[in-house]
Amino acid sequence: MKYTLSVLVENQPGVLSKVVSLFARRGYNIDSLAVGTTEDPTMSRMTIVGQGDDHILEQVEKQLNKVIPVIKVRSLGPEAVSGELLLVKVACEAQSLGRINEIAALMKAEVADVSKATVTLQYAGEHEKCEALLDLLRPLGIREIARTGVIALERG
Numbered sequence: 001m002k003y004t005l006s007v008l009v010e011n012q013p014g015v016l017s018k019v020v021s022l023f024a025r026r027g028y029n030i031d032s033l034a035v036g037t038t039e040d041p042t043m044s045r046m047t048i049v050g051q052g053d054d055h056i057l058e059q060v061e062k063q064l065n066k067v068i069p070v071i072k073v074r075s076l077g078p079e080a081v082s083g084e085l086l087l088v089k090v091a092c093e094a095q096s097l098g099r100i101n102e103i104a105a106l107m108k109a110e111v112a113d114v115s116k117a118t119v120t121l122q123y124a125g126e127h128e129k130c131e132a133l134l135d136l137l138r139p140l141g142i143r144e145i146a147r148t149g150v151i152a153l154e155r156g
Contacts, residue, residue: 001051001052001053001054001057002031002049002050002051003049003050003051003052003057003060003075004047004048004049004075004076004080004082004150004152005046005047005048005049005050005060005061005064005073005074005075005076006045006046006047006073006074006075006076006152006153006154007019007045007046007047007048007064007070007072007073007074008038008043008044008045008070008071008072008073009043009044009045009046009067009069009070009071010042010043010044010069010071011037011041011042011043011044012069014069015044015067015069015070016035016046018067018068018069019046019048019064019067019070020033022060022063022064022067023048023050023060026059026060026063028050028052028056028060029050029051030048030049030050031049031050031051032047032048032049032084032127032149032150033046033047033048033049033149034046034047034084034148034149034150034151035047036151043071047082047149047150047151047152049149049150057075061073061075074154076152076153076154079155080152080153080154080155081152081153081154081155082126082127082150082151082152082153083124083125083126083127083150083151083152084124084125084126084127084130084147084148084149084150084151085122085123085124085147085148086121086122086123086124086125086130086133086134086145086146086147086148087112087120087121087122087144087145087146087147088120088121088123088133088134088137088142088144088145088146089113089118089119089120089142089143089144089145090118090119090120090121090137090140090141090142090143091117091118091140091141091142091143092114092115092117092118092119092140096140097119099140100119100121100137100140103133103136103137104121106136107123107129107132107133107136108123108125109121109122109123109133110122110123118143121133121137127150130147
């Protein structure tokens with residue numbers, strides 16, 4: 001089972017290291033990790049996506065709550081608003097430029113950069129839609145991918 005945790009922490013050096021080492025010590029993998037400041041500059045929000053059963057999720061939440069700079073841990077369900085930012089550089093030959101533009105228009109991706117040999121697209125959306133865009137572009141030749149990882153907030 002995939003889980004998403006929203007963790008509010010004090011915005012200070014070393015907090016990310018403490019949280020990541022907690023996962024590493026217990027042998028839990030992190031599928032996605034995104035960190036950024038919140039509306040309050042003294043706090044940061046970590047969005048952590050991982051896999052595990054209910055027992056593992058409960059253990060992770062309990063252990064995170066013991067870390068001193070952690071303010072609040074919240075498990076987000078599938079109804080949460082989530083997304084990620086994707087940059088993808090695609091090989092571009094004269095005959096494939098039209099197809100790249102069609103895919104970009106279909107998926108509502110933006111052209112961020114164009115060179116003689118490549119086109120870089122920027123896309124923000126749900127994780128599954130980022131995957132769909134990549135699936136459409138793979139036959140054209142993906143050169144590079146950069147992703148932010150999932151960010152999420154509860155609805156309402």
